[in-house]
Amino acid sequence: MIRLATKQDAASILAIYAEYVLHDSATFEYEVPSLTEFEQRMEVIQQVYPYLVYEEEGNILGYAYAHRYKERAAYQWDVELSVYVNKDVHGKGIGSMLYEVLFILLKKQQVHHAYACITSPNPKSERMHERLGFQLVARFPHTGYKFEKWLDVVWMDKELLSPDVPQPIVPLASFIEQLPKDLSELLNKDNEPIK
Numbered sequence: 001m002i003r004l005a006t007k008q009d010a011a012s013i014l015a016i017y018a019e020y021v022l023h024d025s026a027t028f029e030y031e032v033p034s035l036t037e038f039e040q041r042m043e044v045i046q047q048v049y050p051y052l053v054y055e056e057e058g059n060i061l062g063y064a065y066a067h068r069y070k071e072r073a074a075y076q077w078d079v080e081l082s083v084y085v086n087k088d089v090h091g092k093g094i095g096s097m098l099y100e101v102l103f104i105l106l107k108k109q110q111v112h113h114a115y116a117c118i119t120s121p122n123p124k125s126e127r128m129h130e131r132l133g134f135q136l137v138a139r140f141p142h143t144g145y146k147f148e149k150w151l152d153v154v155w156m157d158k159e160l161l162s163p164d165v166p167q168p169i170v171p172l173a174s175f176i177e178q179l180p181k182d183l184s185e186l187l188n189k190d191n192e193p194i195k
Contacts, residue, residue: 002101002183004176005051005063010039012060013053016084025119025151026084028144048171049079050105052183054094061086064098066106069115077112077166090124099132101183107160108175110167114160119144120152134158 005013018032033041042065045051051065062085069078081102083095106114116134118125126136134156142150180186 001055002052002097003055003181004179004183005042005046005053005065007039007042009053009060009063010042011035013042013063014038016060016063016086019087020084025144025146026122026125028119028146028151030146046172048169049109050102050172052098052101054085054098061089062094062098064095064102066102066111066114069113076169077110078115079106079111079113080115080117095128096132097184097187100187103158103160104186105172105179105183109170109172110161111169112159112161112163112166114158116156116158118154118156120154126154126156129156129158132158 014033014035017027017038020027021029021032042051045065045067048068049066052063053060054062062083064081064083066079066081069075069080081099083098085094103114114134116125116129118129120126120139135158136154137157138155140153140155143153144151
């Protein structure tokens with residue numbers, strides 16, 4: 001089941017993220033944030049954008065969210081995406097399903113571009129993003145230093161809507177009541193968006 005995250009999910013989501021902070025370079029964060037800080041981060045994002053969890057049998061196995069790309073007004077139609085999946089269930093398509101649902105919701109919000117900032121090398125993540133229609137737009141060498149080595153960052157872009165004159169951004173709250181409880185219902189049997 002894919003659903004909107006709640007404050008009650010924060011500890012489970014943070015447990016997934018903590019593994020990446022402590023043992024992976026996918027995030028450049030060095031220290032695991034406190035639960036209170038993490039809840040605050042979620043709350044800020046959820047004021048406008050979707051924050052999703054993938055749940056099986058009451059266990060959260062992954063999460064994904066969108067947040068504002070930059071603060072200047074001209075960037076308001078752009079978001080940056082993040083996705084984290086429990087390492088025990090990598091390779092099962094959970095991250096891709098979360099992203100596909102995000103794309104549907106972001107289009108309803110009138111978002112035009114979704115960006116992914118990926119630590120490189122990370123060939124699995126880069127391939128997943130390519131399969132989902134992202135294109136490489138930039139590579140920044142030796143940008144982050146973690147685990148005693150310099151790491152590159154690649155930026156990938158997915159155009160969600162055509163570059164016509166944009167419509168105002170629609171807050172998620174304005175159509176949240178119309179969404180199914182299980183957001184994976186927005187996908188067809190092949191886990192692709194229903195046209």
